[in-house]
Amino acid sequence: MPVISDRNTPSPERNKKSKYKRILLKLSGEALMGDGEFGIDPKVLDRMALEIGQLVGIGVQVGMVIGGGNLFRGAALHAAGMERVTGDHMGMLATVMNALAMRDALERSNIRSRVMSAIPMSGVVEHYDRRTAIRYLTSGDVVIFSAGTGNPFFTTDSAACLRGIEIDADVVVKATKVDGVYDKDPVLHPDAVKYERLGYDEALDRKLGVMDLTAICLVRDHDMPVRVFDMTKPGALLNLVVGGKEGTLIDRG
Ligand SMILES: Nc1ncnc2c1ncn2[C@@H]1O[C@H](COP(=O)(O)OP(=O)(O)O)[C@@H](O)[C@H]1O
Numbered sequence: 001m002p003v004i005s006d007r008n009t010p011s012p013e014r015n016k017k018s019k020y021k022r023i024l025l026k027l028s029g030e031a032l033m034g035d036g037e038f039g040i041d042p043k044v045l046d047r048m049a050l051e052i053g054q055l056v057g058i059g060v061q062v063g064m065v066i067g068g069g070n071l072f073r074g075a076a077l078h079a080a081g082m083e084r085v086t087g088d089h090m091g092m093l094a095t096v097m098n099a100l101a102m103r104d105a106l107e108r109s110n111i112r113s114r115v116m117s118a119i120p121m122s123g124v125v126e127h128y129d130r131r132t133a134i135r136y137l138t139s140g141d142v143v144i145f146s147a148g149t150g151n152p153f154f155t156t157d158s159a160a161c162l163r164g165i166e167i168d169a170d171v172v173v174k175a176t177k178v179d180g181v182y183d184k185d186p187v188l189h190p191d192a193v194k195y196e197r198l199g200y201d202e203a204l205d206r207k208l209g210v211m212d213l214t215a216i217c218l219v220r221d222h223d224m225p226v227r228v229f230d231m232t233k234p235g236a237l238l239n240l241v242v243g244g245k246e247g248t249l250i251d252r253g
């Protein structure tokens with residue numbers, strides 16, 4: 001039973017501070033592990049709930065997509081011998097588990113939230129329906145879109161871009177472990193140089209690995225801006241939503 005509180009009630013006064021009315025926030029599954037090597041660190045969930053609550057508090061409508069890489073990835077299961085589609089189905093189910101854990105953390109912080117799944121899962125979560133999702137968002141509920149796109153061979157980055165476009169978000173915000181997009185992977189190359197802003201075509205041409213190319217094509221074709229930022233930095237999410245400089249903006253340049 002959701003905890004009802006007024007933390008989701010938008011107020012025009014508070015809304016003045018936000019640069020965006022509606023965002024799609026993508027959290028990588030791996031980021032939920034914290035310092036662990038598998039699974040979910042409750043401390044990370046609670047911190048994210050706190051940060052999402054700050055957005056809701058200033059009237060931002062928040063849609064979310066959470067990855068599943070902390071539990072299962074289709075490609076990794078396939079590499080270990082499993083049939084790829086089965087592996088992808090397990091990966092998508094992993095995102096539902098993460099979504100349930102996030103909803104639990106949000107509701108413990110008195111933030112009303114809903115989980116929708118691209119794969120019907122009657123009795124566990126609602127089936128994804130765009131118009132219903134928009135109704136929930138408009139009423140101030142956080143909506144977590146789980147099970148990716150519902151199709152194998154895609155990623156949750158693509159799901160985030162897809163849902164962001166569908167719900168008419170102002171921006172897709174990708175929360176990850178690095179503080180933006182670099183000219184090469186900053187984890188492997190300490191001399192990598194960060195972009196403040198980057199065009200879709202440059203991200204595609206240079207195959208910058210922070211987001212998969214299918215996702216970038218989708219946002220390019222629908223002119224949806226993406227901001228990549230470091231979710232381990234406390235306060236960064238609120239800062240970027242109120243217009244502060246955080247991470248890298250990918251747009252048409
Ligand atoms: N050009 C790049 N700029 C930034 N990060 C990059 C780049 N190329 C690869 N990466 C990697 O992408 C990761 C972020 O993507 P993300 O989808 O959150 O991770 P994962 O795929 O492990 O869940 C970073 O941890 C970083 O190592």
Ligand SMILES: O=c1ccn([C@@H]2O[C@H](COP(=O)(O)OP(=O)(O)O)[C@@H](O)[C@H]2O)c(=O)[nH]1
Pocket residue numbers: 027028029030066067068069070072073074075087088089090091092094095147148149150151152153154155156157159
């Ligand atoms: O539309 C989708 C989204 C995800 N997945 C599967 O779910 C896994 C977890 O998603 P992802 O790797 O994007 O999670 P993240 O890297 O963000 O933690 C992927 O590896 C895929 O196997 C899928 O098949 N279709």
